[in-house]
Amino acid sequence: xxxxxxxxxxxxxxxxxIHALYNDDDILMDAVKKVKAENHHIEEVFCPFPVxxxxxxxxxxPTRLAITAFLYGITGLSVAVWLTWYTMIADWPQDIGGKPNxxxxxxxxxxxxxLFELTVFFAxxxxxxxxxxxxxxxxxxxxxxxxxxxxxxxFLMEIPVEGSEEELVSLLETTGAVEINVVExx
Numbered sequence: 015x016x017x018x019x020x021x022x023x024x025x026x027x028x029x030x031x032i033h034a035l036y037n038d039d040d041i042l043m044d045a046v047k048k049v050k051a052e053n054h055h056i057e058e059v060f061c062p063f064p065v066x067x068x069x070x071x072x073x074x075x076p077t078r079l080a081i082t083a084f085l086y087g088i089t090g091l092s093v094a095v096w097l098t099w100y101t102m103i104a105d106w107p108q109d110i111g112g113k114p115n116x117x118x119x120x121x122x123x124x125x126x127x128x129l130f131e132l133t134v135f136f137a138x139x140x141x142x143x144x145x146x147x148x149x150x151x152x153x154x155x156x157x158x159x160x161x162x163x164x165x166x167x168x169f170l171m172e173i174p175v176e177g178s179e180e181e182l183v184s185l186l187e188t189t190g191a192v193e194i195n196v197v198e199x200x
Contacts, residue, residue, distance in 0.1 A: 042169040054173055
């Protein structure tokens with residue numbers, strides 16, 4: 015019985031987050047450093063353009079997308095090698111200019127454009143698909159942007175309220191935020 019009451023309280027309670035809006039990326043960077051120095055967790059920062067060094071200031075782990083791009087490029091190169099070998103050596107060898115050469119290695123200089131293009135093609139297209147899957151951006155998905163101004167000229171820092179709300183709001187007021195909103199989420 016006691017456990018049920020605690021579970022009911024947890025499900026009925028709402029979580030609060032604070033949205034602090036900034037109008038300059040340098041002020042945002044200083045604010046992120048100040049909030050992280052006070053050991054608060056920053057859930058997300060919404061920006062109209064990429065801010066250099068923001069990922070390090072937030073303490074985010076380095077991305078592994080470069081590794082996947084390399085693997086996708088190797089896959090494309092492998093497909094290109096197989097395709098050129100199969101089409102020009104195994105399936106339909108051709109006598110060009112009276113000089114038949116049925117060795118892939120000897121013909122490889124002629125295949126360089128194909129090898130390059132398929133390497134780039136596979137890496138680019140598979141990286142786009144990986145980015146969309148990793149970011150959970152599906153077709154017809156509604157935007158999760160909490161404030162439309164962040165697509166134009168404002169920066170928004172979203173911080174969950176875990177301790178004293180007033181203390182966190184007063185900290186954000188000292189960071190140069192132009193607007194601070196407390197929002198309840200479910």
